[in-house]
Every structure is written in structure tokens, then in C-alpha cells.
Amino acid sequence: MNARTEPAEAEPATPARPPIVRELLLVAGLFLVYKFGRQLATGHTGEAFRNADRVWDVERWLHIPGEGAVQSLLLHGDTLVRVANTYYATVHFPATAAFLIWLFLRRPEHYVWARRVLAAVTAAALVLHLLFPLAPPRMLTAAGMIDTAQAYGPSVYGPPQTDHLSNQFAAMPSLHFGWALMVAIGLIVATRSRLRWLWLLHPLLTLLVIVGTANHYWLDALGAAALLGIALAVIHAPLRTATTAGRSTRQLAPAEEQVLVGAAR
Numbered sequence: 001m002n003a004r005t006e007p008a009e010a011e012p013a014t015p016a017r018p019p020i021v022r023e024l025l026l027v028a029g030l031f032l033v034y035k036f037g038r039q040l041a042t043g044h045t046g047e048a049f050r051n052a053d054r055v056w057d058v059e060r061w062l063h064i065p066g067e068g069a070v071q072s073l074l075l076h077g078d079t080l081v082r083v084a085n086t087y088y089a090t091v092h093f094p095a096t097a098a099f100l101i102w103l104f105l106r107r108p109e110h111y112v113w114a115r116r117v118l119a120a121v122t123a124a125a126l127v128l129h130l131l132f133p134l135a136p137p138r139m140l141t142a143a144g145m146i147d148t149a150q151a152y153g154p155s156v157y158g159p160p161q162t163d164h165l166s167n168q169f170a171a172m173p174s175l176h177f178g179w180a181l182m183v184a185i186g187l188i189v190a191t192r193s194r195l196r197w198l199w200l201l202h203p204l205l206t207l208l209v210i211v212g213t214a215n216h217y218w219l220d221a222l223g224a225a226a227l228l229g230i231a232l233a234v235i236h237a238p239l240r241t242a243t244t245a246g247r248s249t250r251q252l253a254p255a256e257e258q259v260l261v262g263a264a265r
Helices: 020-040 047-063 070-074 078-090 092-107 108-131 150-151 175-190 196-214 218-234 242-251 254-264
Strands: none
Touching: 020 092, 020 218, 047 108, 047 218, 070 078, 070 196, 070 254, 078 092, 078 196, 092 108, 092 175, 108 175, 150 242, 175 196, 196 218
């Protein structure tokens, strides 16, 4: 008796990638808006320090461990603190760019989702930077912390009075942490490896670095996580497509064929 075979189901087409020129222009535009928006918040020195005192008092009221505890760990060796400063200075943008490029090439449907989430979080953060300028703990006397980048190098910031390339009073929320957390979440959602949860080490390491180098308070990271949570609740991740799910199924196809052939004989 011949085995009855069913016609093969047509495999869904892979989602089309967005036009690359449009995406490059869009990402470049978002970066320019980000840089311009940070410049709008400069010059609010007095307000930034008053807000820093408030954040510091709130953290103590909440009994959050002081940021100095993390910094003291970094200061055990010059090499460790320089590695932390280098991580802060060099990983933020390249890691996020590499994440978006990989999604664009390998998971286009997840790329669109991740780009929208990052844009929403960044836009909301810029608004908060304008409404709530905040001096980082390295500038706050009450924190008792040192500016590790200035003391050990490398540093991405100059003196606040003459630094016209960045807004050093944009500590709340921390986009360093918010972007790192989105990179980890995006890779966890877009991949199926059993080891994909290790990507959470990226935001964890970023958190220790931004706090230990006295560039951010704990509450800056919590604020970024809250913004990201809201964005993820509104902008839903793409469902796992049949094409993605079918990859693991196709890997078992030879074994399943042997079983079907044996049953048909």
C-alpha cells in the first residue's frame, strides 16, 4: 500500500527588509535629534544640582545602597577602573548599532520593532532631560564619589562649562542602561538559543559601569527601565512566525521521514 501524501504547505515568505537608504537616513536623523535635544538642556546648572540633591535624598529615603559601594570595588585596581571607563566610553553606541544591523540583516521583522522601541525610549528620555536636568553623582559633593574618567582615563567629557558636544546634566534617565537592556531583550526575543539569556549580562555590566564610574544614580537606571517597559507594552514584538518555528522542525525532517516511510511499508 502506498503511503498517502499531502501536498507540502507553502512556506511563508520571509518579511521584506525596509529600504536600507531610508533606514540609514532615519537612524541618522534620530541621532541628530538626540544630539540637538541634549544641547537644548545645557545651561541649567543650578536646577541640575538641586535635582541631584533631591535624587540623592530619595535614594537614601528608599534605603538604596550608595553608588559609592560599586565604585569602591572598581578602585581596587587601576586596570579595572580604566576598563570600566573604556566600556562606558566605547560600548554604548557600537553595541546598539551592531544589534540593529544584525536584526536588519537576519530578523527584519524584529528590526522594525526594535528600532521603534529605541526611538520611543530615546524621544521620551530627551523630554525628561529637558524637564528634569540632573547632575551626575561625580559632580555631587554629597555623593562623595570621584570622577573616575578624569582621574584614570579615558574620558569622553570635558569641563561642563566648555563642553559643547554633550549635555552632562542629562543623567535621568540613563540611555546607556535603557539601550543596553533593549539590546538584551531584543536578542532574547529574536533568537532561540538556550544561551540567549546570557545577553542580560550586557545591561547588568552596563549598570555596574555607569554607577561605578559615578556617571549615573541607581534611579537613573530604574527610570530608563520604566520607560522601556512602557514602550514594550505599547509597541508589541512580532509573533514567532511559521518560518522561524519551521527551522527547528526542518532540522528533524530526515528522522521523521524515516519513521513515515517505515510506517508506510
